[in-house]
Amino acid sequence: MKCPHCLVEFHDEKEITILEGDIQGQWAIETYICPNPNCKKSIYYLINAKLSQSRNTYRWNIILDSKGEEQVFKRELVRPKGSSRPPVPKEVPTDIAEDYTEACLVLPDSPKASAALSRRALQHLLRQAAGIKKGNLANEIQDVLDSNQLPSYLYESIDAIRNIGNFAAHPLKSTSSEQIVDVEAGEAEWNLEVLEMLFDFYYVQPQKTKQRRDALNKKLGDIGKPTMK
Numbered sequence: 001m002k003c004p005h006c007l008v009e010f011h012d013e014k015e016i017t018i019l020e021g022d023i024q025g026q027w028a029i030e031t032y033i034c035p036n037p038n039c040k041k042s043i044y045y046l047i048n049a050k051l052s053q054s055r056n057t058y059r060w061n062i063i064l065d066s067k068g069e070e071q072v073f074k075r076e077l078v079r080p081k082g083s084s085r086p087p088v089p090k091e092v093p094t095d096i097a098e099d100y101t102e103a104c105l106v107l108p109d110s111p112k113a114s115a116a117l118s119r120r121a122l123q124h125l126l127r128q129a130a131g132i133k134k135g136n137l138a139n140e141i142q143d144v145l146d147s148n149q150l151p152s153y154l155y156e157s158i159d160a161i162r163n164i165g166n167f168a169a170h171p172l173k174s175t176s177s178e179q180i181v182d183v184e185a186g187e188a189e190w191n192l193e194v195l196e197m198l199f200d201f202y203y204v205q206p207q208k209t210k211q212r213r214d215a216l217n218k219k220l221g222d223i224g225k226p227t228m229k
């Protein structure tokens with residue numbers, strides 16, 4: 001699994017701590033400790049599952065069904081709170097980074113709130129980084145698609161925001177991006193995926209290119225050659 005604190009992959013070994021059962025069945029806490037020496041943090045999931053106790057070790061285990069799948073009916077990450085999405089790159093402006101981070105955090109509890117925040121982040125990004133004129137979000141998406149500045153994978157991904165979000169049927173989503181409106185299945189997650197791709201394209205890659213160009217120019221300058229613009 002990937003540690004939701006440090007995002008480093010590790011070979012998981014869990015410990016189950018049993019809680020009270022209720023009308024919905026047995027509850028327990030599933031614990032992992034991240035072995036990454038720079039992290040070492042604990043990860044807790046609240047689970048509702050079928051459990052059995054080993055007679056030798058007294059350890060609790062999740063019972064497997066006939067297909068070998070764990071019989072877990074609910075598994076909710078309680079620590080760390082929020083999402084296991086990568087952190088926002090430092091190159092992203094603060095207002096956009098804050099909306100994105102909050103959109104990730106509230107996603108499990110409120111996809112509607114998450115989608116409202118991610119739509120706002122998208123709108124700010126399109127205006128600031130892509131230079132799109134203020135309009136409604138649907139038009140702004142159309143403008144960036146028409147601007148020919150996007151590689152095809154991004155073109156299709158942004159276009160899909162309107163399609164998955166069914167903007168045609170929900171005019172509020174585009175006329176006021178800060179409104180809380182219903183979300184379609186998968187819409188809130190998709191907005192976050194696309195924002196991550198846009199962060200890379202508009203903020204991270206240009207910065208990397210600039211650093212490489214600066215390094216090259218330093219070398220060219222050192223040997224008395226004209227520099228690259």
Ligand SMILES: [Zn+2]
Binds near residue numbers: 005006007008039
């Ligand atoms: Zn970790």
